Amino acid sequence: MSFDYDLFVIGGGSGGVRAGRIAATHGARVALAEESRMGGTCVIRGCVPKKLMIFASTAPAAAAEARGYGWPEASAGAFSWDAFKGKLDTELNRLERAYTSGIEAAGGVVFHQRAQLVGPHEVELADGTRISAKHILIAVGGRPQRPGIPGEELGMISDDMFLMEHLPGRVLVVGGGFIACEFATIFQGLGVETVLSYRGDKVLRGFDDDLRIMASEQLAEIGIDVRLQTTPTRLEQDGEGIRVHFADGSNDRFDQVMFATGRAPYTKGLGLEAAGVRTGDNGRILVDQWSQTNVPSIFAVGDVTDRVNLTPVAIREGHDFADTVFGGKPHFMDHGLVASAVYLRPHEIGTIGMTEDEAIRHGRIEVYDARFRPMRSLFAGSDARVMMKLMVDEETRRVVGCQIFGPEAGELIQMAAIPITMGATKEQFDQAVAVHPTLAEELVTMRMPTRRHERPEG
Numbered sequence: 001m002s003f004d005y006d007l008f009v010i011g012g013g014s015g016g017v018r019a020g021r022i023a024a025t026h027g028a029r030v031a032l033a034e035e036s037r038m039g040g041t042c043v044i045r046g047c048v049p050k051k052l053m054i055f056a057s058t059a060p061a062a063a064a065e066a067r068g069y070g071w072p073e074a075s076a077g078a079f080s081w082d083a084f085k086g087k088l089d090t091e092l093n094r095l096e097r098a099y100t101s102g103i104e105a106a107g108g109v110v111f112h113q114r115a116q117l118v119g120p121h122e123v124e125l126a127d128g129t130r131i132s133a134k135h136i137l138i139a140v141g142g143r144p145q146r147p148g149i150p151g152e153e154l155g156m157i158s159d160d161m162f163l164m165e166h167l168p169g170r171v172l173v174v175g176g177g178f179i180a181c182e183f184a185t186i187f188q189g190l191g192v193e194t195v196l197s198y199r200g201d202k203v204l205r206g207f208d209d210d211l212r213i214m215a216s217e218q219l220a221e222i223g224i225d226v227r228l229q230t231t232p233t234r235l236e237q238d239g240e241g242i243r244v245h246f247a248d249g250s251n252d253r254f255d256q257v258m259f260a261t262g263r264a265p266y267t268k269g270l271g272l273e274a275a276g277v278r279t280g281d282n283g284r285i286l287v288d289q290w291s292q293t294n295v296p297s298i299f300a301v302g303d304v305t306d307r308v309n310l311t312p313v314a315i316r317e318g319h320d321f322a323d324t325v326f327g328g329k330p331h332f333m334d335h336g337l338v339a340s341a342v343y344l345r346p347h348e349i350g351t352i353g354m355t356e357d358e359a360i361r362h363g364r365i366e367v368y369d370a371r372f373r374p375m376r377s378l379f380a381g382s383d384a385r386v387m388m389k390l391m392v393d394e395e396t397r398r399v400v401g402c403q404i405f406g407p408e409a410g411e412l413i414q415m416a417a418i419p420i421t422m423g424a425t426k427e428q429f430d431q432a433v434a435v436h437p438t439l440a441e442e443l444v445t446m447r448m449p450t451r452r453h454e455r456p457e458g
Helices: 014-025 040-045 047-057 059-068 081-105 158-163 178-189 209-221 311-326 356-362 375-379 409-421 426-431
Strands: 005-010 030-033 109-111 115-119 122-125 130-138 142-144 170-174 193-198 225-228 232-238 241-246 251-254 256-259 263-265 298-300 340-342 348-353 365-372 386-393 399-406 451-453
Touching (some): 005 115, 005 311, 014 030, 040 047, 040 158, 081 158, 115 130, 130 311, 158 178, 170 178, 178 209, 178 340, 209 356, 209 386, 209 399, 356 399
Parallel strands (some): 005 130, 030 109, 170 193, 170 256
Antiparallel strands (some): 122 130, 340 348, 365 386
């Protein structure tokens, strides 16, 4: 059977573009459709603009630290959202062009419109054009979800953050995951009076418990009004603002409300039923270790599969798919050991492998735990504390988890991820000579465990 293309990719985000570009370099005839902006969530509405806003939000703290180092007149001054947003838009436009030209330079064709499945080997574009392909890859990602309460349409989602014409004077961020915590950090750093509302007793459910405690405390310490075990039940217009009613009977008025209450795979209206593709309970596309669906010609990568929802994971899945199907080099990603970071301020979170609770369930575990006030911020008068924690399997001596709370923890965990992924033992960590004075030297100088855990009975 003759096809128009060897591969048709639905979705122009990080995973889809990587898959299409690598498949094209392997000689495949590739086409890609993207209904919005090339680059997807990470480049246009997520990681990249968010990190730039984190950088912007650190200026007041940097000025305060400078005063602690003998610069008494150091000041960040007033923040200009217009000046920042103009530069941000320019940068995102540049990245969008780069994503488009990257796949086109490899020989791929880009359709700037929505596509949906109409069969195992066929898609239909928004203009009615039908295209056949030997293989179809779905990489449409996920979308933020609203909580399903009356008046929710008055609030915004995280995507809207980068489209605001001006900053609100007072904002409520609803949620306790990493997106909620990061955006609350950004708002506060940019001078917005910020309230964070979360139904749990600590933010960052699923993270190491010590990290959750330290993150919850830090959010409050930098000036965010953290309201735990508090859930909005209704929003209503109140003049130019929004009045929020909470489950405990209280209410409050805000200029803006941001919902960061989870994301879901973006599969509605994609034609999955027409093609016979199976989905899970939240709409996620069910795939095997090779990212293949139950329909042999259709694959899916990234957040639409709801495995590990991180941009580098989508990129790796897309690359593995292209190498396997078109490059003659079959391999798949191991999702069991993936490093990640949460970009809070002043201290970030870096994590890989097991949390302490997970490690306890795994077997006999040694925990190495160092907590201290780092030299840089201590000198400037800060009481902020750092934590470095390693979980070690007592039998194999392998480091099975690393948790970091401190400045540039995202950078630190990337380096720690290399030996941990290679299966390094605690003794191999100890063989590394410390670089002094650094924060990271603690990872190779903790000689005695602070506690041991036996495998729980049963």
